[in-house]
Amino acid sequence: MSRAVAITGAGCLCAAGMSLDSSFDSMIRGERKPQPPRSFYSDHTEAYPVFELYDSLPATDVDGELLRTTLLAISATMEAIADAGFIGNELAQLRVGVCIGTTVGSAMNNEEFYSEFRKGADPDMAPIDRYLRSNPAAAIARHYQLDGPCQTVVNACSSGTDAIGIGAAWIRSGYCDIVLAGGADELCRVTYNGFASLMIYDALPVKPFDVHRKGLNLGEGAGIMVLESDKLLAKRKKTPRGYVLGYGSATDAYHLTAPHPDGRGLRRAISEALQTAAVSPEQMAFVNAHGTGTPDNDKVESLVIADLFPGVPFVSTKGYTGHTLGAAGAIEATLTLMCLERQKLPENIGFKTADPQLLIQPVSRVTEIDGTIALSESLAFGGNNSAVVIALERLP
Amino acid sequence: MSAMQINGLGLVGGFGCGRGDLQQALLHGRAPLSHVELRGHSFPLLQADTSPLETYLNKRALRRIDHFSRMALLGAFQAMADAEWSDPDPSRVGLVIGSGYGAMRTTFDFLDSVLDDGDICASPTAFSNSVHNAAAAHISIQLKMTGPSLTISQFDQSLVSGLVSAHQWLSEKRVDAVLLGVVDEYCSVAGYCWERYFNVQDARTMTPLDFTRTSAVAGEGAVFLLLQSDRDTKPRYGSISNVEMGNLSGSQPTTVSSHPLILGCEGSSLSGSVYQKHLAVDQPVACYTPLYGASPVTQGFDLAVAALALRRQQLFPSVDNGGSYYPGKVVNEPQACRKLSCLKYGFNGEYAAIHLERD
Numbered sequence: 040m041s042r043a044v045a046i047t048g049a050g051c052l053c054a055a056g057m058s059l060d061s062s063f064d065s066m067i068r069g070e071r072k073p074q075p076p077r078s079f080y081s082d083h084t085e086a087y088p089v090f091e092l093y094d095s096l097p098a099t100d101v102d103g104e105l106l107r108t109t110l111l112a113i114s115a116t117m118e119a120i121a122d123a124g125f126i127g128n129e130l131a132q133l134r135v136g137v138c139i140g141t142t143v144g145s146a147m148n149n150e151e152f153y154s155e156f157r158k159g160a161d162p163d164m165a166p167i168d169r170y171l172r173s174n175p176a177a178a179i180a181r182h183y184q185l186d187g188p189c190q191t192v193v194n195a196c197s198s199g200t201d202a203i204g205i206g207a208a209w210i211r212s213g214y215c216d217i218v219l220a221g222g223a224d225e226l227c228r229v230t231y232n233g234f235a236s237l238m239i240y241d242a243l244p245v246k247p248f249d250v251h252r253k254g255l256n257l258g259e260g261a262g263i264m265v266l267e268s269d270k271l272l273a274k275r276k277k278t279p280r281g282y283v284l285g286y287g288s289a290t291d292a293y294h295l296t297a298p299h300p301d302g303r304g305l306r307r308a309i310s311e312a313l314q315t316a317a318v319s320p321e322q323m324a325f326v327n328a329h330g331t332g333t334p335d336n337d338k339v340e341s342l343v344i345a346d347l348f349p350g351v352p353f354v355s356t357k358g359y360t361g362h363t364l365g366a367a368g369a370i371e372a373t374l375t376l377m378c379l380e381r382q383k384l385p386e387n388i389g390f391k392t393a394d395p396q397l398l399i400q401p402v403s404r405v406t407e408i409d410g411t412i413a414l415s416e417s418l419a420f421g422g423n424n425s426a427v428v429i430a431l432e433r434l435p
Numbered sequence: 436m437s438a439m440q441i442n443g444l445g446l447v448g449g450f451g452c453g454r455g456d457l458q459q460a461l462l463h464g465r466a467p468l469s470h471v472e473l474r475g476h477s478f479p480l481l482q483a484d485t486s487p488l489e490t491y492l493n494k495r496a497l498r499r500i501d502h503f504s505r506m507a508l509l510g511a512f513q514a515m516a517d518a519e520w521s522d523p524d525p526s527r528v529g530l531v532i533g534s535g536y537g538a539m540r541t542t543f544d545f546l547d548s549v550l551d552d553g554d555i556c557a558s559p560t561a562f563s564n565s566v567h568n569a570a571a572a573h574i575s576i577q578l579k580m581t582g583p584s585l586t587i588s589q590f591d592q593s594l595v596s597g598l599v600s601a602h603q604w605l606s607e608k609r610v611d612a613v614l615l616g617v618v619d620e621y622c623s624v625a626g627y628c629w630e631r632y633f634n635v636q637d638a639r640t641m642t643p644l645d646f647t648r649t650s651a652v653a654g655e656g657a658v659f660l661l662l663q664s665d666r667d668t669k670p671r672y673g674s675i676s677n678v679e680m681g682n683l684s685g686s687q688p689t690t691v692s693s694h695p696l697i698l699g700c701e702g703s704s705l706s707g708s709v710y711q712k713h714l715a716v717d718q719p720v721a722c723y724t725p726l727y728g729a730s731p732v733t734q735g736f737d738l739a740v741a742a743l744a745l746r747r748q749q750l751f752p753s754v755d756n757g758g759s760y761y762p763g764k765v766v767n768e769p770q771a772c773r774k775l776s777c778l779k780y781g782f783n784g785e786y787a788a789i790h791l792e793r794d
Contacts, residue, residue: 081554142566193587208603235557237562290580
């Protein structure tokens with residue numbers, strides 16, 4: 040039995056664009072617009088750049104006030120569902136699971152509420168009500184009146200990749216007809232201050248894999264895939280856009296925030312993803328790297344890519360989107376699919392000067408690719424690592 | 436679904452620490468209620484004490500580990516020890532953790548650092564420990580577990596959602612075993628929210644089977660289980676034969692009138708009305724939440740009680756005897772038991788059901 044799981048729809052919103060197509064196109068044009076945050080203030084001496092969405096979100100017709108993270112998730116889901124060709128309440132008639140990665144969307148950290156509480160005041164419960172209504176997986180299920188399994192994955196920055204891998208397993212095991220899988224995260228003062236406190240925030244636009252890289256820039260957005268069973272696919276006579284061929288995840292068991300220096304967990308996650316996909320490293324058209332632009336991440340990741348994928352082109356798209364945390368892996372999985380469809384990679388924007396300590400360099404210009412299979416990988420706080428193999432075709 | 440064996444149990448909560456303490460609490464039908472200071476008054480709490488963790492880790496190792504992760508570590512260490520699994524390969528053990536709200540105290544500690552001294556003085560230690568998967572990281576480091584690790588935040592459905600993933604991993608043979616836990620903690624903000632939502636400042640005795648009265652007492656704690664695929668050897672406790680999650684708007688959990696149900700009702704009239712509407716009066720039920728209180732971990736404790744009951748093949752008498760308020764059948768005497776289920780409803784109609792058996 041094939042382990043491949045069909046992708047019949049995809050949606051993405053990020054600073055690069057308000058849809059998957061427009062995001063990809065702007066990346067190919069080499070556009071990026073990191074700016075100081077507009078949605079919140081900060082008293083840092085320098086305003087760190089962020090990748091923020093300025094357009095209004097498509098998800099307006101929602102039940103009650105929701106966190107922005109959840110609105111981003113629903114907005115990307117709307118695009119993905121339309122892309123998959125579902126209309127009206129068709130989904131409500133099926134066994135549909137929802138698996139969404141996030142970080143901010145699961146954190147009860149409303150500063151205004153807490154500030155009032157600390158002063159001994161009786162703060163209004165509206166922010167808590169909003170938080171309780173906004174669990175991303177549950178809110179999507181509620182919005183579309185779905186009755187399948189719900190899972191909000193909080194594996195920090197690998198959450199989006201994990202959610203897609205988990206969703207594919209739900210389809211493969213026959214547990215669901217459809218899974219809406221992906222990730223979402225909003226820009227937030229708390230995480231902005233958090234990453235600044237760890238001194239891994241670049242005060243200039245992010246430069247993944249560059250010798251002068253200083254750290255990440257935060258972003259916001261969502262990426263969602265519609266994963267569908269073969270049975271339903273045959274019934275709907277729908278041609279998939281692509282397939283989730285394989286998935287792997289593993290833990291460093293090393294440090295709370297730093298990756299294992301040899302990339303122990305990442306190697307195992309990639310190995311499992313390739314094994315479950317039944318593909319070899321040479322078959323990869325490219326690797327969509329995590330590439331945060333932090334000194335440690337890029338060092339470890341380039342070491343592993345050089346070892347496991349010699350000669351395979353790789354790119355980090357975070358120079359266009361910023362680091363969208365729990366959404367990152369999902370946004371990058373949808374972009375991986377787009378790159379395969381269009382047979383080209385955007386340049387690894389921000390990369391100008393090779394780091395002599397890194398054995399390999401990312402693509403430095405728009406690059407034609409030759410192949411139908413690619414790997415997208417994520418590393419995370421907590422030592423989580425995950426990788427997903429995306430393909431345009433089911434393998435024989 | 437293929438069955439999952441429960442072969443190890445670790446727990447800490449208001450009743451104490453470990454299965455021995457839970458069993459004693461079940462036999463006596465009570466647990467000691469603590470009172471913590473909340474904004475100048477006393478707040479009743481079924482509080483977890485993590486000091487037994489020093490049996491497993493020295494004080495130096497515990498220095499920067501917060502209460503949330505300590506509860507998780509304590510549950511994890513116990514479950515692995517309880518399994519009496521000789522020579523496990525930690526790289527083949529998956530880790531799944533569910534939490535309703537994550538490390539709340541540390542989340543607010545981080546906000547304290549910002550509010551006290553400004554953005555530039557934000558605490559990096561508090562930030563890195565406030566991420567939901569920090570407890571999983573501490574466990575994987577201490578137990579040298581390098582397999583897949585998954586942290587889930589699905590409020591009251593975190594356990595059942597985690598069980599779905601544990602089952603997937605075992606059936607796909609990604610791992611030989613899954614260490615699955617649920618953990619949630621009390622903090623003063625949670626206490627404030629509790630009082631605003633429930634208005635039960637004088638609650639001392641939970642009567643969760645009285646679905647019209649709000650009597651909830653807050654709880655906290657951790658429950659960990661070592662799960663393995665059904666094998667030739669008998670499970671140490673019992674097997675999970677099926678897991679269901681969904682919403683009453685589209686489906687119903689499966690119940691069998693001859694199999695007792697452990698209800699996860701917590702003394703809230705909001706969700707109580709859902710139990711009232713959907714429970715058959717001839718369905719034997721038991722409820723033990725007065726031993727560990729109301730929190731997203733409740734169903735984890737219910738599952739631990741079910742595991743203990745299957746091990747001794749006898750269900751414990753319900754802690755809430757149903758008084759004159761529960762119209763149905765309550766298990767008020769020890770009852771032979773080889774099959775049973777744990778069922779929890781949320782006030783929006785979501786349900787989580789876990790079905791267990793012992794051959």
